Amino acid sequence: MGDIFSWWGILSAVGVLTGIGITFGALLGMASVRFKGEENPLVEQIDALLPQTQCGQCGYPGCRPYAEAINQGDALNKCPPGGEATIHALADLLGREPVPLDGEAATEDTVAFIREAECIGCTKCIQACPVDAIIGAAKQMHTVIEDECTGCDLCVAPCPVDCIDMLPRSKPLNQWQPVVTNAPLITSDRQLTRSQHAGL
Amino acid sequence: MPAYEFPGGITPPERKDRSNQSPLRNATLPTQVTLPLKQHSGNPAIPCVAINDTVQVGSLIAQRDGMVSANLHASISGTVTQISDNAITIDADGLDRWQVLPSLNWRAEDHQTTIARLDSCGLVGLGGAGFPAYIKAQIADHHRIDTLVVNAAECEPYITADDLALRHYPTEILEGAQMVARLCGAHQIVVGIEDNKPEAIHALKEALSHFQQSDCQHPVSITMKVIETRYPSGGERQLIKKLLNLDVPSGGLPADVGVLCHNPGTLLAALYAVRDGKPLVERIVTLTGDAISTPGNYWVRLGTSIETLLQQVGLANQQLHQVIVGGPMMGLPLTTLDVPVTKTTNCLIAATREELPPAPSESPCIRCGACESVCPVQLLPQQLHWYARAENDATLEKFHLFDCIECGACSYVCPSYIPLVQDYRSAKQRIRVKRIESAKAEHAKHRFEFRQARLARENAEKQARRQARQAQSRQTSDSSKATDSTVQVVDLRSLRIAQTAAKAAVRKAEKTLARAAAEDPSQRHDDLETQLATAQENLKAADTRLAEARATMAQQESP
Numbered sequence: 001m002g003d004i005f006s007w008w009g010i011l012s013a014v015g016v017l018t019g020i021g022i023t024f025g026a027l028l029g030m031a032s033v034r035f036k037g038e039e040n041p042l043v044e045q046i047d048a049l050l051p052q053t054q055c056g057q058c059g060y061p062g063c064r065p066y067a068e069a070i071n072q073g074d075a076l077n078k079c080p081p082g083g084e085a086t087i088h089a090l091a092d093l094l095g096r097e098p099v100p101l102d103g104e105a106a107t108e109d110t111v112a113f114i115r116e117a118e119c120i121g122c123t124k125c126i127q128a129c130p131v132d133a134i135i136g137a138a139k140q141m142h143t144v145i146e147d148e149c150t151g152c153d154l155c156v157a158p159c160p161v162d163c164i165d166m167l168p169r170s171k172p173l174n175q176w177q178p179v180v181t182n183a184p185l186i187t188s189d190r191q192l193t194r195s196q197h198a199g200l
Numbered sequence: 201m202p203a204y205e206f207p208g209g210i211t212p213p214e215r216k217d218r219s220n221q222s223p224l225r226n227a228t229l230p231t232q233v234t235l236p237l238k239q240h241s242g243n244p245a246i247p248c249v250a251i252n253d254t255v256q257v258g259s260l261i262a263q264r265d266g267m268v269s270a271n272l273h274a275s276i277s278g279t280v281t282q283i284s285d286n287a288i289t290i291d292a293d294g295l296d297r298w299q300v301l302p303s304l305n306w307r308a309e310d311h312q313t314t315i316a317r318l319d320s321c322g323l324v325g326l327g328g329a330g331f332p333a334y335i336k337a338q339i340a341d342h343h344r345i346d347t348l349v350v351n352a353a354e355c356e357p358y359i360t361a362d363d364l365a366l367r368h369y370p371t372e373i374l375e376g377a378q379m380v381a382r383l384c385g386a387h388q389i390v391v392g393i394e395d396n397k398p399e400a401i402h403a404l405k406e407a408l409s410h411f412q413q414s415d416c417q418h419p420v421s422i423t424m425k426v427i428e429t430r431y432p433s434g435g436e437r438q439l440i441k442k443l444l445n446l447d448v449p450s451g452g453l454p455a456d457v458g459v460l461c462h463n464p465g466t467l468l469a470a471l472y473a474v475r476d477g478k479p480l481v482e483r484i485v486t487l488t489g490d491a492i493s494t495p496g497n498y499w500v501r502l503g504t505s506i507e508t509l510l511q512q513v514g515l516a517n518q519q520l521h522q523v524i525v526g527g528p529m530m531g532l533p534l535t536t537l538d539v540p541v542t543k544t545t546n547c548l549i550a551a552t553r554e555e556l557p558p559a560p561s562e563s564p565c566i567r568c569g570a571c572e573s574v575c576p577v578q579l580l581p582q583q584l585h586w587y588a589r590a591e592n593d594a595t596l597e598k599f600h601l602f603d604c605i606e607c608g609a610c611s612y613v614c615p616s617y618i619p620l621v622q623d624y625r626s627a628k629q630r631i632r633v634k635r636i637e638s639a640k641a642e643h644a645k646h647r648f649e650f651r652q653a654r655l656a657r658e659n660a661e662k663q664a665r666r667q668a669r670q671a672q673s674r675q676t677s678d679s680s681k682a683t684d685s686t687v688q689v690v691d692l693r694s695l696r697i698a699q700t701a702a703k704a705a706v707r708k709a710e711k712t713l714a715r716a717a718a719e720d721p722s723q724r725h726d727d728l729e730t731q732l733a734t735a736q737e738n739l740k741a742a743d744t745r746l747a748e749a750r751a752t753m754a755q756q757e758s759p
Contacts, residue, residue, distance in 0.1 A: 052641035054648045062648055131647040150644045173238055173286075175633050178626045 043071050049089045053081045054130035055152030077102045110151040110166040112144045118163035125155035204445040206438040208576040209430040210609045212357050219488040220360040222496040224368050228512055233275050233503030236287045239542040240330040242268030247288055253280045256299040258479045261288050270332045271322035275481040275501040301477030306379045314474055321473035322480050327463035330544040337383045339455050346458035348386040350377050352393040353434035356527030359547040361484045362464045364497040366400035369468055370407035376467030381420040384460050389422040392443045394429045401426055432607040436461045438576050450603050487513050489550035491520040500541050507537035510550055521553040529608040563616040571610035577603050581610040581620050588627040596627055646730040653737035660741040664748040671755055695746045702739040709735040
């Protein structure tokens with residue numbers, strides 16, 4: 001009697017659990033079809049960490065293609081404008097080892113400047129600009145919209161008369177950062193300053 | 201009315217009696233002024249004069265740029281001699297000729313006229329932050345304001361500018377308060393003042409009793425509330441808590457609880473701007489400290505060099521240790537005296553070494569918790585200290601770094617002499633710059649995506665044109681060959697799916713833009729507009745490809 005009862009118990013438990021499994025499996029399957037994400041969320045996250053200069057120094061035509069390449073296993077260290085900070089952020093995100101930067105890091109924020117007197121209006125720089133930051137038309141003078149320029153210097157090479165300079169970008173006042181010199185915690189003159197203070 | 205309590209706070213030595221003993225005086229007119237284009241929060245003003253232009257006191261020399269910005273006026277009559285990126289220099293002609301605007305009767309004028317006057321006079325908050333006053337006056341458009349708080353607490357040591365202003369001009373300040381209360385639709389005015397200013401309290405009481413006799417002119421009731429002296433009761437949030445027992449939410453404004461806060465100096469300047477048509481060209485500055493011989497409060501023209509100003513009041517150079525702009529708790533030490541007085545300079549302390557000794561070098565944090573018990577915002581200063589030094593910005597924001605009012609109470613009590621506020625300030629600025637940079641990156645990304653979409657659309661259109669040309673030539677030669685139509689069918693289906701997806705993306709982008717525009721109509725939504733344009737380009741490309749495929753299909757079926 002006891003045996004039969006326990007068999008019944010086991011079977012019913014297995015049945016219920018299988019039923020629950022099938023129900024939830026079906027629900028999850030439906031949800032994954034119904035709410036399917038269009039794009040790979042990891043690529044989005046990688047793209048968000050890249051500096052978006054669209055400079056192509058990584059060998060890809062823009063930041064988004066490089067983000068896709070990183071997701072496929074490409075190296076993290078191909079982004080000079082991002083520098084070490086970007087490499088570390090990417091390494092954190094992907095759980096890889098940070099590697100030293102391939103190439104020289106960008107030392108300062110630059111902006112393209114067209115010497116307008118020398119511009120011949122060939123539109124080559126306009127075609128090269130990845131963010132449409134150069135305005136002008138054929139046989140008309142071109143100029144760079146400073147706020148839109150990412151400083152990628154892709155327009156410098158195509159210019160047939162070499163009239164584009166990369167100039168340091170002037171920092172507006174609201175981007176001023178205080179220079180913080182945190183005194184080292186162990187200072188050789190600690191004793192001196194303390195006695196001075198005690199005297200006051 | 202009972203007084204409520206805000207948490208924390210300290211009582212540092214006041215040292216106010218050095219500057220509040222003598223009456224308010226006029227500083228000597230400067231021979232040259234340097235007027236910085238950014239004396240307020242927001243964008244710098246744009247110069248509207250040229251070199252060698254003759255200006256009078258009150259002539260507009262720079263116009264505000266955008267919403268959050270303020271006009272700038274000449275503070276002496278003379279000639280413009282230099283216009284740099286950051287400042288305009290004027291040499292005085294010694295005549296001090298004024299150019300004032302016509303007087304307005306604020307009781308009769310409509311709100312728009314009065315607000316426009318505050319705007320054109322370049323009025324900003326004179327308490328320290330320098331927020332344009334005309335924006336604050338328009339608050340009634342977005343919020344219901346119940347109470348106007350006149351912040352006369354002046355809790356920082358040394359500073360007595362508001363104290364002297366209240367003693368000399370109590371009627372004018374209360375009238376200015378009435379005017380601002382009318383603009384923002386407040387039902388009551390509460391003046392909060394610390395009990396260490398008996399003369400100012402007395403003057404206010406007299407002015408109030410005078411007002412009560414003629415209350416038809418002053419429709420909004422005024423109450424004065426004397427509060428105990430404790431730093432930082434002059435902080436906006438702290439004063440609102442103390443006077444009205446209201447808590448301003450984290451990241452919110454006093455307007456969120458129906459309160460507007462103004463400094464007495466601002467109200468005085470507002471009245472002058474409206475009643476007398478005088479732009480903001482001078483302010484009351486406390487000149488104090490042991491290194492000057494005649495400390496006191498002075499009406500100072502904006503742009504006066506701090507060095508000449510201090511020389512006038514008897515600066516002893518050999519005793520001078522440092523000059524601090526603002527109070528000793530929140531002020532900034534100057535590295536050079538060759539800087540002008542601005543709209544937000546309320547106090548200059550020329551301190552001797554004995555008076556304000558340099559802080560001893562810092563020791564490690566011992567986690568005593570003293571900072572935590574004095575913090576008026578109930579933050580955890582010691583935790584913020586660790587994370588600020590470690591540059592752990594995400595955690596700093598989680599610990600509400602941006603609620604810190606930088607009052608300096610934590611640094612004041614720290615037994616290890618850690619300059620905590622300094623850490624917080626630099627961390628805040630670092631985070632702000634990071635935000636600006638990531639917004640810029642986001643913007644560049646959208647522009648790049650738009651360009652990619654545009655190129656794809658152009659490509660598709662070119663392809664379609666080529667196809668059409670080919671089809672035409674084929675029709676004329678009439679030599680169509682049967683191609684594999686099954687491939688075409690599959691292609692058509694995926695193209696249709698792509699087109700539907702593009703349509704959905706356009707609708708989504710339109711919705712997002714509309715929602716953002718409805719939420720904040722004053723802001724520009726460039727990035728969202730670019731996203732919408734990108735989606736539209738993608739849709740056009742998909743349309744073109746589909747039409748092209750359909751045309752090819754039709755051709756294959758027709759023969």
